[in-house]
Protein backbone atom coordinates (compact mmCIF):
# COMPACT_ATOMS: atom_id res chain seq x y z
CA UNK A 1 0.00 0.00 0.00
CA UNK A 2 1.30 3.45 -0.81
CA UNK A 3 0.99 5.74 2.13
CA UNK A 4 -0.38 9.25 2.24
CA UNK A 5 1.57 10.62 5.14
CA UNK A 6 1.91 14.40 4.83
CA UNK A 7 5.45 15.44 5.73
CA UNK A 8 5.76 17.56 8.88
CA UNK A 9 8.53 20.07 9.50
CA UNK A 10 8.42 21.16 13.14
CA UNK A 11 10.70 23.76 14.69
CA UNK A 12 11.47 23.11 18.35
CA UNK A 13 12.72 26.46 19.60
CA UNK A 14 13.64 25.06 23.03
CA UNK A 15 14.47 27.84 25.55
CA UNK A 16 14.86 30.59 22.94
CA UNK A 17 12.97 33.73 21.87
CA UNK A 18 10.54 35.83 23.92
CA UNK A 19 7.02 36.56 22.71
CA UNK A 20 8.04 39.64 20.73
CA UNK A 21 10.87 37.79 18.99
CA UNK A 22 8.46 34.92 18.34
CA UNK A 23 6.07 37.18 16.44
CA UNK A 24 8.92 38.56 14.33
CA UNK A 25 10.16 35.07 13.45
CA UNK A 26 6.75 33.63 12.57
CA UNK A 27 5.90 36.68 10.48
CA UNK A 28 9.18 36.42 8.56
CA UNK A 29 8.74 32.70 8.13
CA UNK A 30 5.25 33.15 6.70
CA UNK A 31 6.50 35.85 4.28
CA UNK A 32 9.45 33.76 3.17
CA UNK A 33 7.31 30.70 2.55
CA UNK A 34 4.67 32.66 0.67
CA UNK A 35 7.36 34.41 -1.38
CA UNK A 36 8.69 30.99 -2.42
CA UNK A 37 5.14 29.71 -2.97
CA UNK A 38 5.54 26.97 -0.42
CA UNK A 39 3.04 24.16 -0.90
CA UNK A 40 1.68 23.28 2.55
CA UNK A 41 0.26 20.06 1.13
CA UNK A 42 3.84 18.95 0.46
CA UNK A 43 5.03 19.85 3.94
CA UNK A 44 3.07 20.94 6.95
CA UNK A 45 4.98 23.60 8.91
CA UNK A 46 4.80 23.96 12.70
CA UNK A 47 6.64 26.04 15.30
CA UNK A 48 6.99 24.96 18.91
CA UNK A 49 7.86 28.03 20.99
CA UNK A 50 8.12 28.42 24.77
CA UNK A 51 4.75 28.57 26.59
CA UNK A 52 4.97 32.33 27.13
CA UNK A 53 5.06 32.96 23.36
CA UNK A 54 2.05 30.88 22.38
CA UNK A 55 -0.70 33.47 22.89
CA UNK A 56 1.19 35.96 20.71
CA UNK A 57 1.77 33.36 18.01
CA UNK A 58 -1.93 32.45 18.12
CA UNK A 59 -2.96 36.09 17.65
CA UNK A 60 -0.64 36.45 14.65
CA UNK A 61 -1.62 33.15 13.01
CA UNK A 62 -5.35 33.82 13.47
CA UNK A 63 -5.16 37.49 12.52
CA UNK A 64 -3.19 36.92 9.34
CA UNK A 65 -4.78 33.53 8.61
CA UNK A 66 -1.40 31.88 8.33
CA UNK A 67 -1.10 28.22 7.38
CA UNK A 68 1.67 27.73 9.92
CA UNK A 69 0.68 25.53 12.84
CA UNK A 70 2.05 25.80 16.34
CA UNK A 71 2.32 23.92 19.58
CA UNK A 72 4.18 23.50 22.84
CA UNK A 73 7.31 21.70 24.01
CA UNK A 74 5.77 19.94 27.01
CA UNK A 75 2.44 19.39 28.77
CA UNK A 76 1.28 18.32 32.20
CA UNK A 77 -0.18 14.83 32.55
CA UNK A 78 -2.72 16.37 34.97
CA UNK A 79 -6.02 18.05 34.15
CA UNK A 80 -5.83 20.76 36.82
CA UNK A 81 -5.11 21.22 40.50
CA UNK A 82 -2.17 21.70 42.83
CA UNK A 83 0.67 21.21 40.35
CA UNK A 84 2.74 24.36 40.58
CA UNK A 85 4.38 25.37 37.33
CA UNK A 86 2.49 22.98 35.09
CA UNK A 87 0.46 23.79 31.96
CA UNK A 88 -2.46 21.56 30.99
CA UNK A 89 -3.45 20.13 27.64
CA UNK A 90 -6.81 21.92 27.91
CA UNK A 91 -4.97 25.25 28.23
CA UNK A 92 -2.88 24.50 25.14
CA UNK A 93 -5.94 23.42 23.20
CA UNK A 94 -7.65 26.69 24.15
CA UNK A 95 -4.68 28.54 22.63
CA UNK A 96 -5.21 26.75 19.32
CA UNK A 97 -2.17 24.50 19.59
CA UNK A 98 -2.05 21.60 17.15
CA UNK A 99 1.01 19.82 18.53
CA UNK A 100 2.87 19.18 21.74
CA UNK A 101 6.27 17.54 22.15
CA UNK A 102 6.40 14.85 24.83
CA UNK A 103 9.42 12.94 26.05
CA UNK A 104 12.10 15.07 24.42
CA UNK A 105 15.52 13.72 25.43
CA UNK A 106 16.29 16.98 27.23
CA UNK A 107 13.25 16.42 29.47
CA UNK A 108 14.07 12.76 29.92
CA UNK A 109 17.61 13.76 30.91
CA UNK A 110 17.11 16.92 33.00
CA UNK A 111 13.67 16.17 34.42
CA UNK A 112 13.98 12.39 34.76
CA UNK A 113 10.92 11.73 32.57
CA UNK A 114 10.14 8.05 32.18
CA UNK A 115 8.33 6.26 29.36
CA UNK A 116 5.32 5.86 31.68
CA UNK A 117 5.15 9.62 32.28
CA UNK A 118 5.57 10.30 28.55
CA UNK A 119 2.61 7.98 27.87
CA UNK A 120 0.51 9.86 30.44
CA UNK A 121 1.39 13.17 28.79
CA UNK A 122 0.57 11.82 25.33
CA UNK A 123 -2.78 10.57 26.65
CA UNK A 124 -3.57 13.97 28.18
CA UNK A 125 -2.68 15.69 24.89
CA UNK A 126 -4.83 13.36 22.77
CA UNK A 127 -7.78 13.73 25.13
CA UNK A 128 -7.83 17.45 24.32
CA UNK A 129 -7.36 17.09 20.57
CA UNK A 130 -3.64 17.87 20.50
CA UNK A 131 -1.26 15.73 18.46
CA UNK A 132 1.62 14.54 20.65
CA UNK A 133 5.07 14.40 19.07
CA UNK A 134 6.49 11.50 21.07
CA UNK A 135 10.30 11.51 21.12
CA UNK A 136 12.68 8.59 21.50
CA UNK A 137 16.39 8.21 20.87
CA UNK A 138 19.57 6.59 22.13
CA UNK A 139 22.71 8.08 23.61
CA UNK A 140 26.17 7.66 22.14
CA UNK A 141 27.16 4.69 24.31
CA UNK A 142 24.08 2.73 23.32
CA UNK A 143 24.70 3.53 19.65
CA UNK A 144 28.34 2.45 19.88
CA UNK A 145 27.32 -0.81 21.52
CA UNK A 146 24.82 -1.43 18.69
CA UNK A 147 21.81 -1.29 21.03
CA UNK A 148 20.03 1.62 19.31
CA UNK A 149 17.14 -0.30 17.75
CA UNK A 150 16.28 -2.18 20.94
CA UNK A 151 16.61 0.97 23.01
CA UNK A 152 14.25 2.95 20.77
CA UNK A 153 11.65 0.21 20.37
CA UNK A 154 11.53 -0.27 24.15
CA UNK A 155 11.10 3.49 24.59
CA UNK A 156 8.38 3.71 21.98
CA UNK A 157 6.47 0.74 23.38
CA UNK A 158 6.54 2.25 26.87
CA UNK A 159 5.68 5.73 25.63
CA UNK A 160 2.61 4.45 23.75
CA UNK A 161 1.36 2.32 26.67
CA UNK A 162 -2.39 2.53 27.11
CA UNK A 163 -3.03 4.40 23.85
CA UNK A 164 -5.68 3.01 21.51
CA UNK A 165 -4.87 2.16 17.90
CA UNK A 166 -6.72 5.26 16.79
CA UNK A 167 -4.75 7.42 19.21
CA UNK A 168 -1.44 6.01 18.00
CA UNK A 169 -2.45 6.60 14.37
CA UNK A 170 -3.14 10.22 15.29
CA UNK A 171 0.20 10.71 17.02
CA UNK A 172 3.60 11.63 15.62
CA UNK A 173 6.78 9.81 16.64
CA UNK A 174 10.20 11.41 16.50
CA UNK A 175 13.51 9.59 16.39
CA UNK A 176 16.14 11.89 17.86
CA UNK A 177 19.48 10.23 18.57
CA UNK A 178 20.86 12.13 21.56
CA UNK A 179 24.38 12.15 20.09
CA UNK A 180 23.07 14.08 17.06
CA UNK A 181 21.20 16.80 18.97
CA UNK A 182 22.88 20.18 18.87
CA UNK A 183 26.20 18.59 18.00
CA UNK A 184 26.28 19.12 14.25
CA UNK A 185 26.65 15.34 14.09
CA UNK A 186 23.68 14.36 11.91
CA UNK A 187 22.73 10.70 11.63
CA UNK A 188 23.26 9.42 8.11
CA UNK A 189 20.07 8.99 6.09
CA UNK A 190 20.60 5.22 6.43
CA UNK A 191 20.91 5.50 10.24
CA UNK A 192 17.70 7.52 10.38
CA UNK A 193 15.91 5.12 8.05
CA UNK A 194 17.00 2.05 10.01
CA UNK A 195 15.49 3.24 13.29
CA UNK A 196 12.40 4.88 11.74
CA UNK A 197 11.63 1.63 9.89
CA UNK A 198 12.04 -0.37 13.10
CA UNK A 199 9.76 2.02 14.98
CA UNK A 200 7.13 1.62 12.27
CA UNK A 201 7.49 -2.17 12.38
CA UNK A 202 7.08 -2.01 16.15
CA UNK A 203 3.85 0.01 15.83
CA UNK A 204 2.57 -2.39 13.14
CA UNK A 205 3.09 -5.31 15.49
CA UNK A 206 1.53 -3.65 18.55
CA UNK A 207 -1.30 -1.63 16.97
CA UNK A 208 -1.85 -3.11 13.52
CA UNK A 209 -0.53 -2.62 9.98
CA UNK A 210 -2.83 0.30 9.16
CA UNK A 211 -1.71 2.22 12.22
CA UNK A 212 1.93 1.54 11.38
CA UNK A 213 1.35 2.80 7.85
CA UNK A 214 -0.47 5.91 9.06
CA UNK A 215 1.68 7.12 11.95
CA UNK A 216 4.17 9.82 10.99
CA UNK A 217 7.76 9.40 12.11
CA UNK A 218 10.12 12.37 12.16
CA UNK A 219 13.90 12.47 12.39
CA UNK A 220 15.59 15.07 14.61
CA UNK A 221 19.22 15.93 15.31
CA UNK A 222 21.26 18.58 13.46
CA UNK A 223 18.82 18.80 10.55
CA UNK A 224 19.81 21.57 8.15
CA UNK A 225 18.88 22.73 4.66
CA UNK A 226 21.89 20.86 3.30
CA UNK A 227 20.98 17.44 4.74
CA UNK A 228 17.18 17.48 4.87
CA UNK A 229 16.49 16.29 1.32
CA UNK A 230 18.55 13.12 1.71
CA UNK A 231 16.87 12.36 5.04
CA UNK A 232 13.42 12.95 3.52
CA UNK A 233 14.24 10.64 0.61
CA UNK A 234 14.13 7.73 3.06
CA UNK A 235 10.84 5.84 2.90
CA UNK A 236 10.13 5.82 6.64
CA UNK A 237 11.20 9.39 7.43
CA UNK A 238 8.08 11.58 7.30
CA UNK A 239 9.49 14.87 8.46
CA UNK A 240 11.95 16.60 10.73
CA UNK A 241 12.04 17.93 14.27
CA UNK A 242 14.43 20.83 13.95
CA UNK A 243 16.18 22.57 16.84
CA UNK A 244 18.89 25.16 16.18
CA UNK A 245 18.15 25.60 12.48
CA UNK A 246 14.50 26.47 13.20
CA UNK A 247 15.64 29.75 14.79
CA UNK A 248 17.00 30.97 11.44
CA UNK A 249 14.16 31.92 9.13
CA UNK A 250 15.88 31.32 5.78
CA UNK A 251 17.34 28.03 6.93
CA UNK A 252 14.06 26.73 8.35
CA UNK A 253 12.10 27.89 5.29
CA UNK A 254 14.56 26.00 3.09
CA UNK A 255 14.11 22.91 5.27
CA UNK A 256 10.33 23.19 4.89
CA UNK A 257 10.88 23.31 1.12
CA UNK A 258 12.98 20.13 1.04
CA UNK A 259 10.91 18.84 -1.88
CA UNK A 260 12.29 21.63 -4.09
CA UNK A 261 15.89 20.56 -3.43
CA UNK A 262 18.05 18.02 -5.18
CA UNK A 263 18.96 14.95 -3.09
CA UNK A 264 22.72 15.30 -2.64
Ligand SMILES: O=C(CO)COP(=O)(O)O
Nearest residue numbers: 012181182221222243244
Ligand atom coordinates in the same frame (compact mmCIF):
# COMPACT_ATOMS: atom_id res chain seq x y z
O1 LIG B 1 16.42 18.33 19.70
C1 LIG B 1 16.18 18.64 18.55
C2 LIG B 1 14.81 18.96 18.11
O2 LIG B 1 13.87 18.59 19.07
C3 LIG B 1 17.27 18.75 17.55
O3 LIG B 1 18.05 19.84 17.85
P1 LIG B 1 19.15 20.35 16.77
O4 LIG B 1 18.42 20.46 15.45
O5 LIG B 1 19.61 21.68 17.31
O6 LIG B 1 20.21 19.31 16.74
